[in-house]
Amino acid sequence: MNKLNRNDACWCGSGLKYKKCHMDQDLYLEKLSHQVGYEIPRDIIKSSEDIEGIRKASALTREILDMVEEKICAGISTEEVNKWVHEYTVAKGAYPAPLGYHGYPKSTCVSLNDVVCHGIPNENTIIKDGDIVNVDVTCILDGYYGDSNRTFMIGSVSDKARDLVETAKECLRRGIEEVKPFNTLGDIGFVINEYATSKGYSVVYDFGGHGIGNEFHEDPFVPHIGERGEGMILLPGMTFTIEPMINEGVPEVEIWEDEWTAVTADGKLSAQWEHTILVTENGYEILT
Secondary structure (H helix, E strand, O other): OOOOOOOOEOOOOOOOEHHHOOHHHHHHHHHHHHHHOOOOOHHHOOOHHHHHHHHHHHHHHHHHHHHHHHHOOOOOEHHHHHHHHHHHHHHOOOEEOOOOHHHOOOOOEEEEOOEEEOOOOOOOOEOOOOOEEEEEEEEEEOOEEEEEEEEEEOOOOOHHHHHHHHHHHHHHHHHHHOOOOOOEHHHHHHHHHHHHHHOOOEEOOOOOEEEOOOOOOEEEEEOOOOOOOOOOEOOOOOEEEEOOEEEOOOOOEEEOOOOOOEEEOOOOOEEEOEEEEEEOOOOEEEOO
């Protein structure tokens, strides 16, 4: 980090003096860097202002998913779900982050059954009784991002589908429980993979969680398979998603010609749950 005097202009370009802006945060990062043995990038640790913005965006994302949960049912198209999400997001003064992201054409991802993630909503895909449907929502509110998804069970789902969905949710819960200062990303991946495989399922390794807050996707990458004690050390002020994708069969995926839709390589079911997480001084806060 460049050393500044207290009365210099802050490096962030705010126009404020360093002592009135990022000085305290930089001193905190310097202290943590000494503890972990390497320099921590400034953008990994969020300021209190950033955290409050991410918290508000994440609360809206949760509100949008609550709305979807109340309305989703058999007989509607995935495009109708997309319309609900788009209209609700905009009405709240926010913007749907997926829309236009690297060319993605819709405001949410809706992934049915063997679609692992990034399913593109359309008028022709009709949700049916017995389907499992993942809806992934990310909103941008006042420049901050909140990201979450849930897998909904529609009507009378099979026992195997219900068990898969519940296992994916439990994998998320166990992963979150590993979030605390000076644990590692490997601790998160370890418990997720351990539980999923104990139930006879596999964990998708081509996709993972990610840092989030000031941008849609930031460092670090959060793998859902790992070894205890390995990977980046978790520090207070980090915000990232945990979003394990659990497959009934093999962990490999294939990508459709639309260059977005990822499906299981063997055509079997997949389920996913996601939250945006803040590392606190004593553990974690689920922001979504």
